[in-house]
């Protein structure tokens with residue numbers, strides 16, 4: 390079991406790419422951490438520095454209270470699972486799973502001699518039992534004597550998980566392990582990985598670009614952008630109190646609606662929603678908003694839409710409707726702004742026709758104005 394501390398960890402690749410910039414994070418023993426962010430933001434680089442597969446340009450990485458900067462991967466008590474499985478193609482599943490264990494024991498002395506000894510035989514039997522028990526929990530017993538090429542993608546990924554599990558490491562590191570699988574299998578495997586976490590109680594660090602995967606798996610998620618940590622928090626914190634506009638737009642689907650506005654006494658002036666539009670601030674909320682430009686953020690499920698005029702609602706036009714079974718996403722033009730609303734099915738709403746959009750500021754967020762950058766910090770939201 391192990392905690393992980395990163396203290397101002399940076400990575401500059403030869404050629405000058407600064408892939409990770411001064412990441413300072415602490416992961417508790419047994420936590421399930423998800424590193425999430427768009428492609429190229431430095432997730433894999435950070436994970437590989439924890440694993441020891443990538444040199445550290447600055448700062449320190451500690452595992453279990455010990456600085457491991459100069460420790461080779463095999464001495465860090467970590468197991469890594471990759472997107473492309475990385476199974477040995479010429480070895481059976483059984484051998485792929487036991488290989489790491491066998492190799493670890495060989496340092497001690499001449500292999501041939503050991504193999505003949507009673508101790509060695511017992512050890513091999515123990516490894517066999519471990520492999521078979523792990524295979525049983527993953528439902529791959531029937532595959533043990535097959536070669537990787539005779540397996541489906543999902544089966545290969547199970548074998549890769551099994552290979553990490555049998556080593557019983559203090560830390561599991563996953564780099565987009567489910568990205569090659571189809572959507573349904575991905576959801577099934579997510580549940581298995583959660584279960585694996587519950588059983589092993591190991592520290593797990595999991596990389597994905599998929600915010601939904603991050604939300605469903607993480608105890609805490611670390612949102613990254615351009616090599617910089619934007620926010621580390623529970624999925625509920627990152628969703629409910631995003632640190633800046635980037636996190637707000639990255640976490641949650643459909644994406645949060647953003648509207649340029651100007652904060653004034655008692656209201657938000659938002660001409661992009663229609664000339665003269667002023668959204669009244671709910672009394673008692675947001676008492677300390679500085680007057681001036683700001684960006685309003687409203688989640689799609691907080692936009693009410695009706696086919697009839699409603700008190701306080703803004704006139705809009707329905708651009709498109711995406712049916713989702715019991716609900717639908719309605720793409721609206723409101724003034725010059727585009728907004729997405731997620732609402733209950735409503736047959737009275739039709740593409741190309743008028744509608745009315747109600748924005749509830751009691752459920753909205755407010756960010757510093759200016760582009761979509763991470764500099765646009767949260768000013769206030771419903772919890773303040």
Ligand SMILES: Nc1ncnc2c1ncn2[C@@H]1O[C@H](COP(=O)(O)OP(=O)(O)O)[C@@H](O)[C@H]1O
Nearest residue numbers: 402403406408427428429430431432433434435
């Ligand atoms: N071996 C490398 N040499 C040079 N640049 C690299 C190398 N690996 C990754 N990079 C660059 O570092 C940045 C972060 O990459 P990476 O950690 O793979 O991001 P992610 O996993 O979030 O997609 C990217 O700009 C990428 O092009």
Ligand SMILES: [Mg+2]
Nearest residue numbers: 429432433434
């Ligand atoms: Mg990556």
